[in-house]
Amino acid sequence: MKKIINDPENFEREMLEGICAAYGDKVGLLEDDPKVLVSKYPVRDGKVGIVTLGGSGHLPVFLGYVGQGMLDACAVGNVFASPSAKVMTDAIRYADHGNGVLCLYGNYGGDKLNTAMAREEADFDDIETAEVIVADDICSSPVETKENRRGVAGMVYAFKIAGASADNGDDLQTVAANAEKALANIRTMGAALTPCIVPRAGEPGFTIGDDEIEIGMGIHGEPGIEVRKMITADELAETLFAPINAELQLGEGDECSVMINGLGATPLEEQFILYRKIAQLIEGCGASIVMPHVGEFATSMEMAGVSLTIFKLDAQLKELLLQDANTPFYTTANK
């Protein structure tokens, strides 16, 4: 196994220590629960807290969005594994500033179960909570059962919108409603070219042929909807855009944000070649792009591949998207 790691058993702890060594003035670990990464950025009194949880191996997702204008805390699991309910409870406790906490996270069984238990614990502490579940991956379930879809890169936009709403002083119900509204307008579809290696396993859990691309694969290697012979960037753009736009229906005068997300090993050059065609397709609908995101936002370690997320905006969502946010891994400085 060629990974720049020490003992695989220490992968998550050493990663967290590295992040805190680099950005200890901005984020930190809870002393009595060092699987909770928390924001040290200043917050306004009584701000609604926002927390997420999830397995490691997806940086910057999840913990990379802890900071100003996004998440207050993140419960960190082992690679591709949910953290415990206790860890999530500690994250909620930290994030509460007296006006409740939104649990905003991806639609995975372990994360749902642990969040449910953590919310019960928080209730004993008289901390009000709400939850919004991210289910943006259109390949993981048909539109008729879209509540079953997995949460992938679109969660970054959801963190951004909820975080901006909370920063504005909105109450818990409003922050949750804004996250829901954003997610109703967010769709993602991905494709993978290579597998990735879970450190404790030491070898890939699946294979993709040397001349093949798997359309719709999940960020943990969940099977996609189709394995194809390798296609061009323009063909891939059309393959990803059409099903997304069948649901979002971009039209004349619409505005949207676009995220081209590298899954880990895909060069930026290739991401911009893909973006070029996506921008043409969106322009072809008469729509325009606001604040494009091109780079690595939700990865699967060293997996090669990309996902496309489109976020259809209205005036309110656009304003929340453009509002300032800063974390060690994300900034609106160049929006």
Add this chain to the structure above:
Amino acid sequence: MKKIINDPENFEREMLEGICAAYGDKVGLLEDDPKVLVSKYPVRDGKVGIVTLGGSGHLPVFLGYVGQGMLDACAVGNVFASPSAKVMTDAIRYADHGNGVLCLYGNYGGDKLNTAMAREEADFDDIETAEVIVADDICSSPVETKENRRGVAGMVYAFKIAGASADNGDDLQTVAANAEKALANIRTMGAALTPCIVPRAGEPGFTIGDDEIEIGMGIHGEPGIEVRKMITADELAETLFAPINAELQLGEGDECSVMINGLGATPLEEQFILYRKIAQLIEGCGASIVMPHVGEFATSMEMAGVSLTIFKLDAQLKELLLQDANTPFYTTANK
């Protein structure tokens, strides 16, 4: 070949079109020479211009640093190939605001030759130029002949320092002297785990064994100094740090910036595990770290591996490093 591209012949043009589609309000291509990417950020009257040149395939190097507080223009070559002297001349012409232009670039034969010709052309136009050559890769030549070393990730720090100096209104000689001073205190060493594929070639130009790491490999696959069986992250940290620090001699009370640079396919998780140990080694010298850089700054497409750059600071260099800069690919927002 599994790359998200169209015709390999169009790789650079389509990448540039994608970048301009995404960030057209911040950067653009010269209409009569669309291989020159230029900054559209506002500049103060008479600012010294800063330009670079180099082959494609290293994003964000080189063109990603065109913007406010770094480069005014970049002459873009094909993958791993220098752009022509004409392209570099056009970049210099754009960057001149009446007080001359610094050509700041990596130590590669084609880039040196083309810059020499471009500077002669600029001289005919009465544009004053200076040049500073980046040669930070300590594995590419011994210290006795360090002028022969290649330029790698350390150039990002050189762009930052020269750009800040120019933004402050310093004259051409001062900007060049500050870049030279920075580079005298910058050293880089890298290691590769996998090769990369040049699009027009379609297959890797070299191989690295499945259980091997090549220490000191260049960002175009230039041979390193040693091939080893895979080592741990902590061993790699010591392997990279010791030769760098033999030259920089970090000691009690010193400050430095550290860049852990992913070469393309190395997960951020692994980069932070490496950073953790580097931070311990620097602390062990009694020195401290200012404004760490962890991520992809100078890549080699889908090559797996990392480089370590250390930049030893004094008060002046620290101030220039911390000064604001913004490009589509780089920001000091979270310094």
